[in-house]
Amino acid sequence: AVVSTQSTGEYSWWQRFLIRCLLAGTLPKHVAFIMDGNRRFSKIRGITRAESYLMGFEKIGEVLDYCEVFGIKVVSVYAFSIENFKRSEEEKGELFRLFEEKMTYLLGNLEKLNEKGIRIKVMGDISLFPGHLTKLMADVQLRTAHNTEFCFNLCLSYTSREEMTNSVRTVVEGVREGRLEVSDITENLLDRCMYSEDLPPVDLLVRTSGEVRLSDYMMWQANFAVLQFARVLWPDFGFLHFVSSLLDYQRQQPRLAELRERYGEFLEKMRDWEVRGMEEGSEGRQEEFCVELKRRRREVLEEFARRE
Amino acid sequence: SSGINAEYGHNFKRINLSSRMMFEGFLFVIHLFLHTYCQLQVIAQSAFNLLRWWRLSKWNVDVLLAHTKNIGRVPSHVSLVFLEEGVPVEDLVKPVVWCICLGVTTISLYDYYGRLRSKNIDIDKEIREYYTSFTKSSKTSPKSEPRAKIQFVSVENGRTDLVNAARTLASQAVKECCPSLITQTVVEDYLKVFSHDNPEMILKFGTLNSLAGYPPWPVHLTEIISLPTCHLISPTDFVDSLRRYNKIEKRVGK
Numbered sequence: 001a002v003v004s005t006q007s008t009g010e011y012s013w014w015q016r017f018l019i020r021c022l023l024a025g026t027l028p029k030h031v032a033f034i035m036d037g038n039r040r041f042s043k044i045r046g047i048t049r050a051e052s053y054l055m056g057f058e059k060i061g062e063v064l065d066y067c068e069v070f071g072i073k074v075v076s077v078y079a080f081s082i083e084n085f086k087r088s089e090e091e092k093g094e095l096f097r098l099f100e101e102k103m104t105y106l107l108g109n110l111e112k113l114n115e116k117g118i119r120i121k122v123m124g125d126i127s128l129f130p131g132h133l134t135k136l137m138a139d140v141q142l143r144t145a146h147n148t149e150f151c152f153n154l155c156l157s158y159t160s161r162e163e164m165t166n167s168v169r170t171v172v173e174g175v176r177e178g179r180l181e182v183s184d185i186t187e188n189l190l191d192r193c194m195y196s197e198d199l200p201p202v203d204l205l206v207r208t209s210g211e212v213r214l215s216d217y218m219m220w221q222a223n224f225a226v227l228q229f230a231r232v233l234w235p236d237f238g239f240l241h242f243v244s245s246l247l248d249y250q251r252q253q254p255r256l257a258e259l260r261e262r263y264g265e266f267l268e269k270m271r272d273w274e275v276r277g278m279e280e281g282s283e284g285r286q287e288e289f290c291v292e293l294k295r296r297r298r299e300v301l302e303e304f305a306r307r308e
Numbered sequence: 309s310s311g312i313n314a315e316y317g318h319n320f321k322r323i324n325l326s327s328r329m330m331f332e333g334f335l336f337v338i339h340l341f342l343h344t345y346c347q348l349q350v351i352a353q354s355a356f357n358l359l360r361w362w363r364l365s366k367w368n369v370d371v372l373l374a375h376t377k378n379i380g381r382v383p384s385h386v387s388l389v390f391l392e393e394g395v396p397v398e399d400l401v402k403p404v405v406w407c408i409c410l411g412v413t414t415i416s417l418y419d420y421y422g423r424l425r426s427k428n429i430d431i432d433k434e435i436r437e438y439y440t441s442f443t444k445s446s447k448t449s450p451k452s453e454p455r456a457k458i459q460f461v462s463v464e465n466g467r468t469d470l471v472n473a474a475r476t477l478a479s480q481a482v483k484e485c486c487p488s489l490i491t492q493t494v495v496e497d498y499l500k501v502f503s504h505d506n507p508e509m510i511l512k513f514g515t516l517n518s519l520a521g522y523p524p525w526p527v528h529l530t531e532i533i534s535l536p537t538c539h540l541i542s543p544t545d546f547v548d549s550l551r552r553y554n555k556i557e558k559r560v561g562k
Contacts, residue, residue: 017334020331021331021334021335021338022335023331024328024331024332024334024335025332025335025339159528160524160528161492161495161525161528162492164470164495164524164525165490165491165492165495167474168470168473168474168477168490168495169490171474171478172474172477172478172481172486172490175478175481175482176478176481176482176486180478182475182478182479182482183475185471185474185475185478186471187467187468187471190467190470190471190474211556212531212532212533212534212556213527213528213529213530213531213532213556214527214528214530214532215528215529216528216529219524219525219527219528220467220470220524222519223466223467223519223521223522223524224518224519224520224521225518226517226518227517227518227519227532228517229532247338247339247342248342248517250335250339251339251342251343251346252516252517252518255516256516256518256520259420259520259521262420262421263463263521266463266464270468
């Protein structure tokens with residue numbers, strides 16, 4: 001696999017059978033993971049926390065392989081929350097070292113990433129990390145930004161509320177600067193101002209370790225997603241667990257698709273109301289605003305990447 | 309090995325029609341099993357409650373309080389999310405009344421289409437009737453009128469609420485009376501629903517594993533406890549849910 005340092009090897013006959021069965025149904029375009037349970041895993045297995053985190057990282061590579069097989073286009077993982085900055089210096093140090101190692105590995109494999117069309121995106125306020133990490137994260141994003149086949153979305157220094165607040169702040173600034181009118185602010189515009197920008201909405205959100213909350217993760221994007229709270233700990237998450245998540249998605253998806261369509265109708269009705277109140281040139285202004293926002297964000301990344 | 313992996317996504321389409329139909333058939337059978345298992349959970353909950361109906365109908369507020377004495381914490385805001393159709397009003401007011409008896413101060417009822425909101429007068433009446441009958445034979449001193457706040461929420465209060473908050477802030481920015489720094493607290497100030505009043509527990513009814521348009525802002529730390537159905541719900545189902553809620557260790561990032 002390109003993204004992990006280990007290969008998953010061949011699939012057995014029953015795995016190939018299950019894969020072919022699942023491919024006969026609908027599969028999600030965007031899957032998000034809350035990779036919970038690393039610390040509990042280290043306690044249960046009697047290994048160090050650092051070893052457990054490393055196994056967790058390797059697990060990401062394995063899961064990305066599965067996603068490739070099932071044709072899933074975007075995978076998001078909750079790697080580090082803003083709340084996690086409260087952890088001990090020692091634990092943060094372990095995690096930052098791992099991030100640095102993995103980012104460096106990715107930068108060393110750029111050719112393969114670009115060949116396969118894999119885009120690495122980082123969602124969150126990366127300026128909160130130590131400077132050298134911020135630089136690496138910015139670099140890896142800039143060098144793979146043009147890829148469109150597959151997106152690996154890392155949520156680092158991220159919380160959903162911070163993201164939503166940032167999006168609101170962005171559009172309010174836009175109105176203050178005269179680039180937008182108040183009536184230009186629609187759900188679609190707020191969506192495009194989120195860190196996720198043009199990524200498709202989350203179809204399936206899987207949280208491991210049995211916890212049943214979202215912990216401030218992609219609440220906006222996963223508003224209509226299938227939520228799966230799996231009891232298994234993240235380093236133990238395997239092929240069958242993933243198949244079970246996908247089967248759950250297939251079972252729930254028709255009802256959610258219907259609700260989404262109804263929501264689309266509801267938004268259309270609101271849009272009619274909005275359009276009547278909307279001033280001329282609104283769509284054009286929104287488009288220009290989003291293009292400018294992307295440019296500014298790219299500039300920020302370039303600034304980070306230029307740092308020593 | 310990456311060659312083998314790449315085979316599935318792309319080459320699958322090249323499989324002949326009869327093979328594809330065979331796999332569709334197998335998938336159909338797998339889903340049939342899963343669906344049956346799911347439906348059995350729903351039926352089992354209702355059947356179990358029906359079998360114990362005689363004993364359960366004797367429950368009143370004293371029995372409920374006795375069973376929840378050492379359960380731990382009762383959340384101050386509970387959100388009841390109804391993702392199933394056709395729940396009779398008599399059943400859906402029961403968890404509301406049980407929450408009130410346990411001292412929950414805010415109870416929000418969510419259903420996608422907002423049908424509950426349109427029936428709110430009927431529901432209010434049912435709540436009062438059931439509350440009266442549930443607390444009638446109480447041996448403890450009669451409580452004054454229950455103080456819980458009950459609100460109805462639907463998909464219209466979801467993302468739209470945040471959009472409206474953004475618009476209000478933007479209009480204020482134009483008039484130059486907007487807060488100079490927009491923080492999370494400021495955003496929450498401008499929300500119409502669940503402003504600084506986030507549900508600590510969601511009790512979700514139905515087999516749909518999704519929040520289906522529920523307001524995205526308030527659920528960052530909400531524990532989502534699921535029950536297969538609200539049909540024929542019993543107080544023991546409710547007490548079990550509270551027990552599950554209390555078993556969870558709330559780490560908040562640490």
